[in-house]
Amino acid sequence: MGQQEEIAKRRTFAIISHPDAGKTTLTEKFLLYGGAIQTAGAVKSNKIRKGATSDFMEIERQRGISVTTSVMTFGYEGTLMNLLDTPGHRDFAEDTYRTLTAVDSVVLVIDSTKGVEPQTERLMEVCRMRNTPVIVFINKLDLEGRDPFSLLDELEEMLSIRVRPLSWPIGVGATFKGVYDLYDHDLRLFEAGKSKKEITSEQFKDLADPRLDKLLGEEAATELRNDVELVNGVYDPLDLAAYRRGELAPVFFGSAFNNFGVREVLDTFVRIAPPPGPRETDQGQVDPADPEFSGFVFKIHANLDPNHRDRVAFMRICSGQFKRNTFYQHVRLGKQLRFANPTAFLAAQKSLVDEAWPGDVIGLFDTGNLKIGDTLTGGSIFNFRGIPSFSPELFRELVNLDPMRSKQLEKGIRQLTEEGVAQLFTQQPGNKKIVGCVGELQFDVIRYRLEHEYGASCSFRAIQAHKACWITSDDPAALGEFIRIKSNQIVQDKDENPVFIAPSAYMLELEQRNNPEITFHFTNEFKTLQT
Ligand code: G4P
Numbered sequence: 001m002g003q004q005e006e007i008a009k010r011r012t013f014a015i016i017s018h019p020d021a022g023k024t025t026l027t028e029k030f031l032l033y034g035g036a037i038q039t040a041g042a043v044k045s046n047k048i049r050k051g052a053t054s055d056f057m058e059i060e061r062q063r064g065i066s067v068t069t070s071v072m073t074f075g076y077e078g079t080l081m082n083l084l085d086t087p088g089h090r091d092f093a094e095d096t097y098r099t100l101t102a103v104d105s106v107v108l109v110i111d112s113t114k115g116v117e118p119q120t121e122r123l124m125e126v127c128r129m130r131n132t133p134v135i136v137f138i139n140k141l142d143l144e145g146r147d148p149f150s151l152l153d154e155l156e157e158m159l160s161i162r163v164r165p166l167s168w169p170i171g172v173g174a175t176f177k178g179v180y181d182l183y184d185h186d187l188r189l190f191e192a193g194k195s196k197k198e199i200t201s202e203q204f205k206d207l208a209d210p211r212l213d214k215l216l217g218e219e220a221a222t223e224l225r226n227d228v229e230l231v232n233g234v235y236d237p238l239d240l241a242a243y244r245r246g247e248l249a250p251v252f253f254g255s256a257f258n259n260f261g262v263r264e265v266l267d268t269f270v271r272i273a274p275p276p277g278p279r280e281t282d283q284g285q286v287d288p289a290d291p292e293f294s295g296f297v298f299k300i301h302a303n304l305d306p307n308h309r310d311r312v313a314f315m316r317i318c319s320g321q322f323k324r325n326t327f328y329q330h331v332r333l334g335k336q337l338r339f340a341n342p343t344a345f346l347a348a349q350k351s352l353v354d355e356a357w358p359g360d361v362i363g364l365f366d367t368g369n370l371k372i373g374d375t376l377t378g379g380s381i382f383n384f385r386g387i388p389s390f391s392p393e394l395f396r397e398l399v400n401l402d403p404m405r406s407k408q409l410e411k412g413i414r415q416l417t418e419e420g421v422a423q424l425f426t427q428q429p430g431n432k433k434i435v436g437c438v439g440e441l442q443f444d445v446i447r448y449r450l451e452h453e454y455g456a457s458c459s460f461r462a463i464q465a466h467k468a469c470w471i472t473s474d475d476p477a478a479l480g481e482f483i484r485i486k487s488n489q490i491v492q493d494k495d496e497n498p499v500f501i502a503p504s505a506y507m508l509e510l511e512q513r514n515n516p517e518i519t520f521h522f523t524n525e526f527k528t529l530q531t
Contacts, residue, residue, distance in 0.1 A: 003289060003291070003320075003321065003357065003358075004289060006357040006358075007275055007276055007288045007289060007357060007358050007359065008275050009078065009079055009080050009275070010079075010080050010081075010082065010275055010276055010357065010358070010359035010360070011079055011080070011081050011082070011104065011105070011269070011270065011273050011274075011275065011359070012082040012084065012102070012103050012104050012276060012316070012359040012360075012361070013081070013082070013083060013084070013103050013104060013105045013106055013107065013269075013273060014083070014084045014085070014086050014096075014099055014100060014103045014106050014107075015027050015030075015083065015086075015106070015107045015108075015109060016086055016096065016100070016106050016107070016108055016109070016123045017108065017109035017110070017111075017119075017120065017123075018111070018114075018117035018118065018119035018120045018123075019119065020111065021109045021110060021111040021114070021117070021120075021139060021140075022109045022111065022137075022139040022140065022256045022257070023086075023109050025139075025256040025257050026107070026109055026137060026139065026256040026262065027072070027083065027085070029256055029259055029262045030074075030076075030081075030083065030262070030266060031072060031074060031083075032259075033076060033262070033263065033266055034074030034075060034076045034081060035074065035075070036072060036073075036074035070084070070085055070299070070301075070314060070361075070363070071083070071084055071085070071314070071344075071361045071363075072085065073344060073360075076266065076270060077267075077270055079270045080359075081270075082359060082360060082361055084099050084102060084103055084361060085099075086099050086100075094390055094392075094420065094438045095299065095420060096123065096126075097123075097126045097390055098298050098299060098372065098420060099298060099299060100123070100126050100127065100130070100132065101130065101298055102296075102298040102299075102314075102316035102361060103132065104132075104133075104273070104274050104275070104276055104277060104359065105132060105133040105134070105135070105273045105274055106123075106127060106132055106133075106134050106135075107134075107135050107136075107137055107265065107269065108120065108123070108124070108127075108134050108135070108136050108137070108249070109136075109137050109139050109256070110136060110137070110138045110139065110151070110155070111139055111140050111145075112138050112139060112140050112141055112143065112145030112146060112148075112151060112172070112253070113140055113143050113144065113145045113146065115146055115150075115151055115154045116154050116155060116158040116159060120158075120159070121158060121159065124159040124160075124161070127246065128160065128161075128246065129523075130246075131245055131246035131247075132246050133243050133244050133245075133246050133249075133273065133274060134161065134246065134249040135243075135249060135250050135251075135252070135265060135268065135269060135272075135273070136155065136163065136249050136250070136251040136252065137251075137252050137253075137254065137256070137261075137262075137265050138151060138251060138252065138253045138254070139254065139255060139256050140255060140256075140257070141169050141172055141173075141176050141179075141253050141254060141255050141260070141261070142173065142176055142190075142255045142257070142258055142260075143172075143173055144172060144173035144174070145172045145173065146172075147172075148165075148168070148169055148172075148227075148253065149227075149230075152165065152251065155249070155251070159249075161246075161247065161248065161249050162242070162247060162248045162249070163235070163248070163249050163250075163251050164235050164236065164237075164238050164239075164248055164249070164250050164251065165182060165231055165235065165250075165251045165252075165253075166181070166182050166183045166238065166250045166251065166252055166264070166268060167179040167180065167181050167182060167183075167251075167252045167253050167254070167261060167264055168180045168182055168224070168227055168228060168231060168253065169253040170216060170220055170223075170224050171220060171223075175220070176190060176255075177189060177190060177216060177220060178190040178260075179252075179253055179254060179260075179261050179264070180204070180207075180224060180228065181264060182228065182231065182232075183238070183268070184203075185203060185204055185205045186201050186202065186203055186204070187201070187202045187203075187204050187212070187215070188201050188260075188261070188264075189201075189215070190255070190258070190260045202215070207224065207225050207228055208225070212224070212225075238250060240272060243272060244272075244274050250268065250272070252264055252265045252268070275288075275359065276288045276318070276358040276359035279318045279319075279384055280384070280385045281375070281382040281383060281384050281385060282382055282383045282385060283380075283381075283382035284382075286318055286319050286382070286384075287319060288318060288319050288358035288359070289319070289358075290319040290320055291319075291320055292319060292320045292377065292378040292379070292380060293317070293319065293320035293321060293322050293323075293328065293376075293377065293378040294317075294318045294319045294320060294375065294376065294377045294378065294380070294382075294384075295315045295316055295317040295318050295319075295322065295375070295376050296315065296316060296318065296373065296374065296375050296376070296384040297313045297314065297315050297364075297370050297371065297372055297373065297374045297376075298314060298315075298316055298372060298373075299313075299314040299372065299420065300312070300313050300314070300366075300370065300371070300372055300418065300419045300420060301314075301419065302415060302416075302418075302419045311365070311366045311367070311368065311370075311419075312343070312363045312364065312365060312366070313363070313364045313366045313370040313374075314361055314362070314363055314364075315361065315362055315363075315364055315376065316359075316360075316361050317356050317357060317358050317359065317360045317361070317362070318358055318384065319358055320358070320378060321355055321356070321357060322342070322353075322355060322356040322357075322360070322362065323354065323355050324339065324340070324341075324342055324352070324353065324354045324355070325338055325339070325340055326338055328376045328377065328378060329376065329377045329378065329379050329380070329381070330369060330370075330374065330376055331374070331375045331376070331377060331381055331382065331383055332371070332374050332375070332383075333369060337369060337376070339364050339365070341365050342356070342362045342363065342364055343362060343363040343364075343365075344356065344360070344362055344363075368415075371418050372418065372419075372420050390438070390522070390523050391436075391467050391468050391469060391522040391523065392422070392423050392436030392437050392438055392467075392468055393436075393437075393438060393467065394436065394437045394438070394439070394440060394442075394443070395434055395435070395436050395437075395463050395465035395468070395501065396434070396435055396437075396443060396460035396461060396462060396463065397432060397433065397434055397435075397460065397461040397462075397463050398413060398433040398434070398435050398458055398460060399458060399459045399460065399461050400456075400457075400458055401457040401458055401459055402456065402457045405454075405455060405456045405457070408450075408454045408455055408456040409450060409454065409456035409458060411454060412449070412450045412453065412454030412456050413433065413435070413446070413450065416446055416449060416450070417435075417494065421442060421445060421446060421449075422435050422436060422437045422442050422443075422446060423435070423436040423437075423468075423493065423494075424436075424493075424494055425468065425491035425492060425493055425499055425501075426491060426492050427490070427491045427492075428492070434463065434491055434501070435460065436468055443460050446458075447459070447460070463501075464503045464504075465501045465502070465503060466502045466503060466504045466505055466507070466508060467501075467502050467505075467508060467522070468491070468499050468500070468501050468502075469499065469500050469502060469508070469520040469521060469522060470493070470497055470498070470499050470500075470520075470521040470523075470524050471483075471498055471499065471500050471518055471519065471520060471521070472518070472519050472521065473517050473518045473519065474517070475517050478515070478517045478518065479498070479518060482500075482515055482518055483498055486500060486511075489501045489502070489503065493524065497524065500520065508520070
C-alpha cells in the first residue's frame with residue numbers, strides 16, 4: 001500500500017467531554033465495535049475517583065492507566081482509527097488541550113440532563129483555535145433529560161458553532177423510544193438492556209406512513225413528524241465542507257451505556273471525519289503526502305517506574321514514513337537521534353513498530369532529549385506550530401523544605417514541567433520559582449512526585465495571582481518600561497520570555513487599557529506565530 005492509501009485510511013481523533021458525561025463509556029463502545037476489546041468494562045475509567053483510596057494512589061493509578069490507553073488503535077470498516085485518550089479529571093485539562101493539537105477531529109459528548117458544562121466550553125475553545133471538526137453525541141437519553149431543541153440552541157449559543165442534527169430522539173427518559181436517523185431515514189427503536197443486534201430498524205422515507213403510528217403510538221408518531229418538520233425547516237442540510245472547516249457540528253442523540261445510537265455516530269464518523277491533513281510550521285505548511293518524515297512531540301510520560309528513569313514521548317507523525325532505527329533530525333537540539341524501540345498501542349497492548357504513517361502516534365523511549373513541542377524531521381529545519389502552553393489559573397511559590405537536596409528539587413521540578421505537569425516561572429532577583437497549574441490537584445501531584453521520584457521535599461506558598469499573560473510589543477522601549485515598573489509582577493517562563501502575572505481580573509483589564517502598545521497573550525503560541 002502506498003503512502004496516499006495509508007493516509008486516506010487513517011482517522012486520528014479524541015473523544016472529549018466534561019467529566020461524567022460518558023466519554024469512557026462511549027470509548028468502550030467504539031472499541032467493542034472495532035473488535036479491539038471483547039467485553040464491556042475492559043476500558044478502565046481514567047477518572048480520579050473520590051473516596052475509597054487516597055488521592056495519591058489514585059494519581060499513580062491514573063498515570064498507569066493513561067500511559068497504556070494514551071492511544072487506542074483499532075480497525076473499523078476498513079478505516080484505521082487512532083483514538084487518543086484524554087485525562088478524565090479537570091485538573092489535568094492542559095494535558096487534554098495538548099492532546100487536541102495531535103488530532104484531526106473530535107467527538108464531543110454532552111450529558112443530555114446537564115447540557116453544556118464548564119469543561120465542555122473550554123474544550124471547544126481549544127478546538128476552535130485550530131478549527132478542529134467536531135461531531136456531537138448527546139448522551140443519556142434514557143434519563144429524564146432536557147428538551148432536544150433547547151439543547152441544540154444551547155450548543156450553538158455557548159459553543160459558538162452551528163449545529164445540524166443527524167438523528168432525532170423519540171421521547172426522553174421513561175418515554176425514550178428510539179431515534180430517527182435523519183440521514184438514512186431509518187427508525188431505530190430502543191429496548192433497554194438489549195444488545196445492538198436486537199434493535200429494530202426500519203426504513204421510513206416518508207414519515208406520513210401509517211405504520212409509524214402502529215410502531216410508536218399515535219402521540220409519539222405525531223410528535224416525531226412535527227419535530228422532523230421543524231428540524232428540516234430550521235437547520236440547513238449537512239454542509240460537509242463547513243463541518244471540515246470546524247464551523248458546523250453534526251449532532252447525534254443516544255445512550256452510550258445502553259449502546260444506543262452509538263453505531264450511527266461511528267458509521268458517520270468514518271464516512272465524514274477528515275484523514276490526516278496539512279500542518280502549519282514556521283516554514284509554511286507540511287503536507288502528509290510529503291515524502292520526508294516529520295512529526296512532533298505533544299505529550300511526555302516520565303518516571304512511571306521510579307527505579308528506571310524511563311520517559312515515553314508521544315509523537316504524532318505528520319508527513320512521510322517513520323522507520324525504526326533510522327536517524328532523524330531533532331530540530332531544537334540540532335542533532336540526529338534514532339529510536340530502537342518505538343511503540344504502538346493496540347488497545348492496552350504495546351507493540352514494537354517498524355514503520356508508521358501520518359496520523360499515527362507512537363511512543364518513543366527517551367533519556368531526556370525530547371520536550372513537549374519538539375519537532376523531528378528527515379533532515380529539514382522547521383518547527384511545527386500549535387502546541388501551546390495555556391495560561392495557568394492557579395499559582396504557588398515553590399518552597400524548598402530541605403536545603404540539602406536543592407539540586408534534586410531543581411532537577412525534579414524542571415523535568416516535571418517538561419513533562420507538562422505544570423508550568424514553571426522564575427522571578428528575579430532571588431530566583432523565586434512560581435508554579436502555575438490548571439487544577440489544584442496538580443500541586444499534590446508535584447509534591448508527591450518530587451518526594452517519591454527525586455527525594456526532594458517542598459511546600460507551596462499561595463501568591464496573589466489571577467492569570468499569567470505573555471507580553472510582547474512592537475515598541476521595545478515601552479515593553480522594557482512596563483517590565484521595569486511592574487517588576488513585582490513580572491516573571492520569566494522556561495524560555496525566558498517575560499510574563500505578567502495579573503493579580504486580579506480587574507487589574508488585568510486596567511493594565512490592558514492603560515498599555516495599548518503592549519499585547520497580552522493567553523497562550524505562548526504567539527512565539528511560533530512570530531517567527
Ligand atoms: P466520563 O468518562 O465522561 O467521565 O464518563 P463515564 O463514561 O465514566 O460515565 C459517567 C457515568 O455515566 C457512569 O456511571 C456511566 O455508567 C454513566 N453513563 C454513561 N452513559 C450513560 C447513558 O447512556 N445512560 C445513563 N443512564 N448513564 C450513562 P457511574 O455510576 O459514575 O459509573 P459506573 O459505576 O457505571 O462505572
